[in-house]
Amino acid sequence: xxxRSSNMRLSRRQFxxxxxxxxxxxxxAPALAACQTPATPTATQSAAQKPTEPPKAVKLVMANWGTxxxxxxxxxxxxxxxxxxxxxxxxxxxxxxxxxxxxKLVTQFAAGTPPDICRVAIEGTxxxxxxxxxIPLDTYINADKAALQEYFADVHVNLVNAMKYKxxxxxxxxxxxxxxxxxxxxxxQEAGIERPKDDWTIEQFLDIAKKxxxxxxxxxxxxxxxxxxxxxxxxxxGTDLLNKDWTQSTxxxxxxxxxxxxxxxLVIKHKVSPSPAGFNHTQAxxxxxxxxxxxxxxxxxxxxxxxxxxxFDILYFPKWREQTHExxxxxxxxxxxxxxxxxxxxxxxxxxxxxxxxxxxNAVAQTPARRSVAYDQWVKAGDPPKNYKxxxxxxxxxxxxxxxxxxxxxxxxxxxxxxxxxxxxxxxxEVAMNEAHxxxxxxxxxxx
Amino acid sequence: xxxxxxxxxxxxxxxxxxxxxxxxxxxxxxAFIFPSVVGLMIFTIIPIFSTFILSAFSWDFLTPPxxxxxxxxxxxxxxxxxxxxxxxxxxxxxxxxxLTALLGLILALAVTRKISNFLRSSLRAAYFFPVIVSTAxxxxxxxxxxxQELGIINYYLGELGIQRIPWLNSSNWxxxxxxxxxxxxxxxxxxxxxxxxxxxxPREYYEAAEIDGAGYWSQFFYITVPLLSPxxxxxxxxxxxxxxxxxDAPYIMTTGGPGDATRTVGIFIYEHGLRFLRMxxxxxxxxxxxxxxxxLTILQFTFSKKWVVY
Numbered sequence: 001x002x003x004r005s006s007n008m009r010l011s012r013r014q015f016x017x018x019x020x021x022x023x024x025x026x027x028x029a030p031a032l033a034a035c036q037t038p039a040t041p042t043a044t045q046s047a048a049q050k051p052t053e054p055p056k057a058v059k060l061v062m063a064n065w066g067t068x069x070x071x072x073x074x075x076x077x078x079x080x081x082x083x084x085x086x087x088x089x090x091x092x093x094x095x096x097x098x099x100x101x102x103x104k105l106v107t108q109f110a111a112g113t114p115p116d117i118c119r120v121a122i123e124g125t126x127x128x129x130x131x132x133x134x135i136p137l138d139t140y141i142n143a144d145k146a147a148l149q150e151y152f153a154d155v156h157v158n159l160v161n162a163m164k165y166k167x168x169x170x171x172x173x174x175x176x177x178x179x180x181x182x183x184x185x186x187x188x189q190e191a192g193i194e195r196p197k198d199d200w201t202i203e204q205f206l207d208i209a210k211k212x213x214x215x216x217x218x219x220x221x222x223x224x225x226x227x228x229x230x231x232x233x234x235x236x237x238g239t240d241l242l243n244k245d246w247t248q249s250t251x252x253x254x255x256x257x258x259x260x261x262x263x264x265x266l267v268i269k270h271k272v273s274p275s276p277a278g279f280n281h282t283q284a285x286x287x288x289x290x291x292x293x294x295x296x297x298x299x300x301x302x303x304x305x306x307x308x309x310x311x312f313d314i315l316y317f318p319k320w321r322e323q324t325h326e327x328x329x330x331x332x333x334x335x336x337x338x339x340x341x342x343x344x345x346x347x348x349x350x351x352x353x354x355x356x357x358x359x360x361x362n363a364v365a366q367t368p369a370r371r372s373v374a375y376d377q378w379v380k381a382g383d384p385p386k387n388y389k390x391x392x393x394x395x396x397x398x399x400x401x402x403x404x405x406x407x408x409x410x411x412x413x414x415x416x417x418x419x420x421x422x423x424x425x426x427x428x429x430e431v432a433m434n435e436a437h438x439x440x441x442x443x444x445x446x447x448x
Numbered sequence: 449x450x451x452x453x454x455x456x457x458x459x460x461x462x463x464x465x466x467x468x469x470x471x472x473x474x475x476x477x478x479a480f481i482f483p484s485v486v487g488l489m490i491f492t493i494i495p496i497f498s499t500f501i502l503s504a505f506s507w508d509f510l511t512p513p514x515x516x517x518x519x520x521x522x523x524x525x526x527x528x529x530x531x532x533x534x535x536x537x538x539x540x541x542x543x544x545x546x547l548t549a550l551l552g553l554i555l556a557l558a559v560t561r562k563i564s565n566f567l568r569s570s571l572r573a574a575y576f577f578p579v580i581v582s583t584a585x586x587x588x589x590x591x592x593x594x595x596q597e598l599g600i601i602n603y604y605l606g607e608l609g610i611q612r613i614p615w616l617n618s619s620n621w622x623x624x625x626x627x628x629x630x631x632x633x634x635x636x637x638x639x640x641x642x643x644x645x646x647x648x649x650p651r652e653y654y655e656a657a658e659i660d661g662a663g664y665w666s667q668f669f670y671i672t673v674p675l676l677s678p679x680x681x682x683x684x685x686x687x688x689x690x691x692x693x694x695x696d697a698p699y700i701m702t703t704g705g706p707g708d709a710t711r712t713v714g715i716f717i718y719e720h721g722l723r724f725l726r727m728x729x730x731x732x733x734x735x736x737x738x739x740x741x742x743x744l745t746i747l748q749f750t751f752s753k754k755w756v757v758y
Contacts, residue, residue, distance in 0.1 A: 099723065100723075103722050103723050106509055106510065106725065107509065107722060109509065109510060110509035110510065131510050132510075133510070216597075216598065218597075274595075274596070274597040274598060275595070275596045275597060275614070275617045277595075277596070277616045277617040277702070277705075277706065278591040278592065278594060278595050278599075278616045278617075278701070278702075279595055279598070280592070284598070289598070409723050409724060410723070410724050413719065413723065413724075416703075416705075417704075417705060417707055417708065418707070420705040420706040420707065421619070421705075421706050421707045424614065424617045424618060424619075424706050426618070426619055426706065426707070427707075
């Protein structure tokens with residue numbers, strides 16, 4: 001009898017030839033598997049519409065963007081202390097942007113494994129509400145009206161209204177963030193520039209940015225971003241990317257084009273801002289390479305301080321035609337698929353108490369939705385910025401939320417695609433915004 | 449001989465042992481490959497079939513799929529942005545496959561020359577090191593290196609009197625910047641294959657050629673190249689398949705921009721499927737990409753008979 005192993009022995013070249021064939025078959029598969037999806041979409045449950053008594057032992061799953069900081073876990077433990085029958089499991093969803101985070105949450109719905117409650121920014125409020133993923137909270141709010149009175153008195157009405165969809169409340173504000181101009185006080189002092197007044201103008205801004213641009217230090221750092229990048233400049237220019245009810249594009253509005261052209265000029269013509277592509281603005285501001293940066297206080301104040309940067313203060317975005325400010329915010333939609341909506345509402349109620357918000361924002365960099373916390377408990381004595389109240393007070397000025405209809409993910413993507421061609425000088429603002437307008441209009445027209 | 453007597457006749461002991469051994473071997477073999485087969489079914493085979501089916505549907509994950517026939521294919525044919533994506537991908541594939549193959553061969557030839565063992569080991573480690581580092585990490589680092597005003601590459605180019613290059617900022621440069629990073633990242637893999645291929649060519653062939661008076665280039669073209677041809681085929685096929693599916697490097701470095709300058713078909717599939725919730729259309733693009741890769745791979749195998757020496 002022949003030894004079987006001798007039949008199976010391959011020469012090196014045979015091995016390479018067969019190996020190439022096998023490997024190519026295996027390697028081809030991911031091209032298709034890239035589109036791997038769960039077999040069937042999960043039916044959502046309608047039973048959760050009505051508040052019901054939570055079962056005796058309830059485990060809530062709550063999703064949040066990024067890793068779960070200890071602050072969350074400690075809050076979860078405190079909640080369980082007060083509600084021994086409810087435990088909270090936190091689920092960190094890794095993403096680079098809110099829109100990526102929403103994509104992943106939606107995928108969890110499709111896979112039939114959604115959380116009970118999640119933290120969602122205004123950018124996703126309409127997406128979750130319009131797709132029927134979240135339940136309106138009005139019934140719960142009305143039932144707890146008396147107890148919530150103190151909360152609504154402490155939270156700016158603009159934040160509350162921004163979390164409504166078609167008149168119904170889908171989230172209650174927990175934290176929020178509005179872009180302001182952070183500036184390096186040391187660079188200002190060295191250049192002999194005094195802090196401008198609150199109603200400083202766009203001309204003053206450009207003048208200061210030019211004066212401060214020297215060597216490898218730039219007067220301003222423009223970000224290739226939607227929230228906090230381009231949108232605040234559209235607002236002060238008296239325009240927006242979408243109309244008031246976010247049903248039509250205004251990307252081709254002459255004022256929008258003018259504002260986008262101004263941003264291109266900052267980089268290409270005046271050279272007061274470095275190219276936004278691949279630029280780490282936070283690090284550059286901390287290391288003194290940027291004199292001014294437009295960003296939110298909530299997510300950046302502690303990052304700057306922890307990075308060793310203490311010589312900074314803040315200003316409102318400068319006045320152009322008007323001085324309207326942009327903001328975003330986060331809250332907790334109770335998801336329609338949750339089997340324990342009452343328990344999820346209880347958790348929301350717990351998270352929006354003064355104690356919870358104060359505990360959270362002191363552990364994690366966020367602007368509190370409650371004015372009392374923002375004024376009294378958020379910024380430690382002696383910590384920058386000196387004018388920290390501006391972080392919250394901007395809501396008292398004309399302000400409105402970041403334009404975020406249900407199609408936010410796609411609109412942001414279209415806008416940034418064209419904006420990148422403006423900031424690198426390949427397209428004029430007029431050409432780019434006219435093309436963006438066509439695409440955004442198509443997306444909005446396809447709304448069912 | 450009747451059946452009863454045949455059945456009653458005991459089998460030779462040796463045959464019985466062999467049969468039992470084969471059954472046992474088969475059981476063990478299945479036991480070992482079972483987890484892989486399950487994984488393959490769940491993560492590859494079923495999704496492949498789902499992709500075929502989904503390409504005829506409109507599905508946003510959240511509402512039931514709606515049958516739309518060939519509408520996704522019709523849309524694909526008129527999608528000018530996607531066509532640009534195919535051109536970007538094809539450029540990437542050609543440049544990446546050719547450059548990694550050529551550079552891998554040059555580096556392998558350099559290392560297999562008579563140099564000290566220490567230098568040889570050091571160079572091998574250095575060339576192979578980028579292969580084992582995650583693409584995400586190196587892509588982020590290269591993004592900083594490439595920055596137009598504050599990147600270290602432009603700083604040194606400036607020291608040499610060369611104007612700053614808008615590496616990731618210009619539609620003309622961005623794709624090439626991604627290709628340069630990807631080639632640097634993956635050339636070490638081809639290098640290792642070529643080193644193995646070169647070491648397997650018997651020294652006697654070169655000695656015989658030397659005796660016959662063949663110079664370095666003659667030896668290279670008449671001995672090295674033909675005997676390396678199976679390795680080259682392997683590298684070309686693997687390179688082509690891998691490069692067509694490119695996603696991570698351009699997504700991390702430029703998110704497909706500026707404009708659509710680095711938006712590969714892989715990024716289009718991801719965006720349509722998971723960002724804009726158009727699973728049907730994403731599946732259609734994936735199917736077309738699959739077909740292109742399959743046809744090219746078959747062609748490579750067919751033509752390889754003419755130039756590969758086994």
